[in-house]
Structure formats: C-alpha cells, structure tokens
Amino acid sequence: MPVQISNRPSLRCVAFLIGQLGRGGAEAQISMLAQGLHRRGIEVHMFLVSAGGPHEATLRAAGIEIHHLGFARLPSGVPDLVRCLKGFVRLxxxxxxxxxxxxxxYLFEGRVLGPPAARLARVPLMVAGRRCAGEPEQRHRWVVALERAMIRMTDHVVANAIAVAEEARMIVKIPPQKLSVIYNGLQVSAFDQAEPEFIDTDLPVVVCVARLSPQKGHRFLLDAASRLQRRGRPCTFLFVGEGQEHHRLRELANELEVDVRFLGDRSDVNALLASADVAVLPSLWEGLSNAIMEAMAAGLPIVATAVGGTPELLDGRGLLVPASDGxxxxxxxxxxxxNPELAASMSCAAHAWARKNLDADLMIDQHLDLYGRLASIRKAKRRRSRL
Structure with missing residues (x-):
C-alpha cells in the first residue's frame, strides 16, 4: 500500500535521472514530483540521459536546473561508447x-545508470522507480540479470502500482522491505470542467489518449471499431497521440473504413475528454496509466484492458476486458x-476515487516521507556501526 506521511528529517537536495522528458506518463509524473519538491523548498536537479522534451521548459521556468548528459547512439543504432562514457563521468x-x-x-536507463553513479559520487540514498508491468523486454534474461545486480546498489524501489511492485518482487527478486507503492498524482486542474471541443460528427465519440506504439494496442481498438460498425453501432474514434505506428494504423483505419480522427499530440486533452462519450485504453501491458487517471478525473466512463495497474484504478469503477481482444x-x-445508468454510475465512482487517492500533493508528500524514512534508517545503521 502507499506509504504514509510521518515526521521526517530535513532534506536539502534531490536529483532525478531519466532518459528524456517527452509526453509519456513517467515524464509527466517526474516533472510533477520535481516541481512539488521545489515548491517545498528543496533544491532539485534533473539529469537527462539523451534528450529533452516538452516538460523541460516548464521545469526551467519553475527554477529547476536541467543537466543534459549527452548519451547518444551511432547511426547504426549502437550506443556511442565514447559519448556514453563521457556522459556517465559527467553525471x-x-x-x-x-x-x-x-x-x-526513473525507467530502465535510470535504474541501470543511477546505482553505480550514485555509489561513485557518494550519494547517501539511491531510489529507483518502476513504472510498468508485463513489458516483454523486462523478462529478457540479460535484463533481469542486470536489474538484479543494480538492485544490490539500490536502497529502495518505488512502484506506481501494486501490480508493478508484485512483478518486480517476483522477477527481479526485490525484497519486500526494499519496495514501496506510491500511486501517480493528478493536478487539481485535471478535475476542472473543461469546455468541450467541437467534434464534427453525429456518432458517439470514443477517445483513446495514448502514444501510437504496439504496446497501446490500437490495432485491437480498430478491430473493435470495425465490429461495432458491422453491428450497426458505428462510432467516431479520436486517437490522441503520436508514435511509430501512425502510418500503419492510418492505413488500417482506411482499409476498415471506420471513422478515426488522428489528432496527434495535444495539450488540450481535457477539452477532448469533455467532448467524448467514453474513453478507451486497449493496452497490452501497462503501469498506472495517466490517460485512465485523466479520464477518471474528467468523469468519463472507461473501458480498458485488465493489465498492470489498470484494475487497481477501475475496480468497480470501469469496464475491464481482456487484452488483445477486439x-x-x-x-x-x-x-x-x-446503458447510460451504468455509464453514469461508473464515471461518478471513478471521479470520486481519483479525487481521494490520486492527489498530486499526496503523491509528493508520500515521496518526502519515504526519503525521510530511508534517511533515518541509514543514520541509525551508521550509529550502530560506530558502536
């Protein structure tokens, strides 16, 4: 369960490490946490392995220092060892x-680079963040072996869902006392009633907010769109996000002759959610989905695949279906x-649960509590070792 708030020792400086600051859920959460700690008077630094992204300007405006480490790949896709070594030394x-x-x-790059860098730099506490469950790459033998080696140099692991923590415990063999769950947070503005964006259609509107990657299962949602059309229940589907699958999915939508609007990356997601009748996330694997959380806050009924932390979000508050099943x-x-009554009941329950359990300030305080608890344990061990 999420850690509870308690009295904590003073904390002066927290450093974060992540690959880049794109529009993904992990990037949104690390940005939110960094800003929250900074507002509480803590010095915060953000280290980026290879690239910046949309959150970089927001963090700089908040007074958080950004450090680009300069890791890179050769044109062949192989890591540039010289630049990567320089980046590691720079870190x-x-x-x-x-x-x-x-x-x-945060994420695999951070979990691998962070522990040895922290130990060589004599950072007192090394914390790793795990954000996804069911990802096939996490089960490769060499990945598991590397993760287990890094865990020995890591003081604690924070998962964003119970399902994520359980997978880490079973596969990476993380001891239970070294593992905590802290749910993602939502800003208060996520609960504001947005002005709906006009969607030129007479059909029910189904929105899917997710990057266009194989993980998110859009091809199965297109299959569902085709099935609904054949049943005489056509809908307009809004795909909000960009990614490597864009061209293939657009071709498939044209082939199936279904009404799909590819809207790309959008900063006005609340307005699109307010325009929709139902939100769908057809992921094949997942952590704790920010897209589902935002739909809960917007009061939309949700249909999603029962993967990762999604059942924790939607237990009795949404419709869960098997993955890979159009x-x-x-x-x-x-x-x-x-069934409008069912839809209203689920959306109301989801909205209330999100307000109670997914508050950004609660998430920030839980991290502060965890850091303080770990610092106290470390100080106690050092005192005992001197006796």
Missing part, C-alpha cells in the same frame, strides 16, 4: 558537486453506450 561529477541527498532514477473491446464500448 558522477555533477552529483558530487551538488551533494544530493537522494538520487531518484470483440471484447467492442462489447464493452457498446455496453457503456447502451
């Missing part, structure tokens, strides 16, 4: 200079559209 030097109390590393998705969407 160690920066960490020594700022004298961080905590290095909190027919089940079509059935779920039709059930919501054909």
């Amino acid at each position: 160690i030097a920066f960490l020594r200079r700022i004298r961080a109390d905590v290095l909190h590393a 027919e089940a998705l079509a059935d779920g969407i039709a059930r919501v559209l054909d």
